[in-house]
Amino acid sequence: MAVFAIDPRLLSASEPLASLKLSEARLQADARWPWIVLVPRKVGARELEHLTAADRATLMEEAVAAGVAVRAIGAASGRPVEKLNIGALGNRVEQLHLHVVGRRADDPAWPDPVWGMGEPRAYSESVLAAAREAALTALQGMKRK
């Protein structure tokens, strides 16, 4: 039986945040945007159609919770989120994953999408700790029992 694993490219671009009911929630290691990636724990899933309808509904609710978390990260860093961007692309990494990104009109890619845009900027340790704490508080209610 195949065992679930997160693609190494997703792993190296992000840090673990929380195990939610369906997905692993990870903080994208890019201080340019408050950004959470959800990776459903389903072996071989590449498209939404590879999840059951019930799991898709769960993923949708996890995306909304991730949006709350992303807003919390933005607020904690003094840059409140003005718009959420949600995307499931998978053109580079085919494992199903959903991006939830906080955007502002003064961010480095606005109004274009963030994906494939420039190079990530590392978090400072203190900002990362604040971002993690804000995100974890916001995700608390969605954590796997």
Next chain:
Amino acid sequence: MAVFAIDPRLLSASEPLASLKLSEARLQADARWPWIVLVPRKVGARELEHLTAADRATLMEEAVAAGVAVRAIGAASGRPVEKLNIGALGNRVEQLHLHVVGRRADDPAWPDPVWGMGEPRAYSESVLAAAREAALTALQGMKRK
């Protein structure tokens, strides 16, 4: 009471396809990609969090159906879809809308996102008719009663 209307910028970039249970499904007027835009008929909605959880689950199912339709358009035009890209951005047009786009490794933006990429290419009349027919057949089961 405010009446639902589709933002003129979405209207001018797309053609009507079908009224689904929650959303208006529209064919993006850009022959570079098989591309459907779903616009939930909810006045004032800008983010997923402005829909109820039940409506969000419906939107998710409409996105999967739109994916089937997008694959049908690709097949009808001899360019089968290899990957679906799903996105809710709203950086330019704030009315909540969800993009479902069929991608191929030989398409003009791959592996980058399609949003904000170059200028739309008009459909020829015959290809447009085939695309509409393929999409409508695929969306039949999701149409508003």
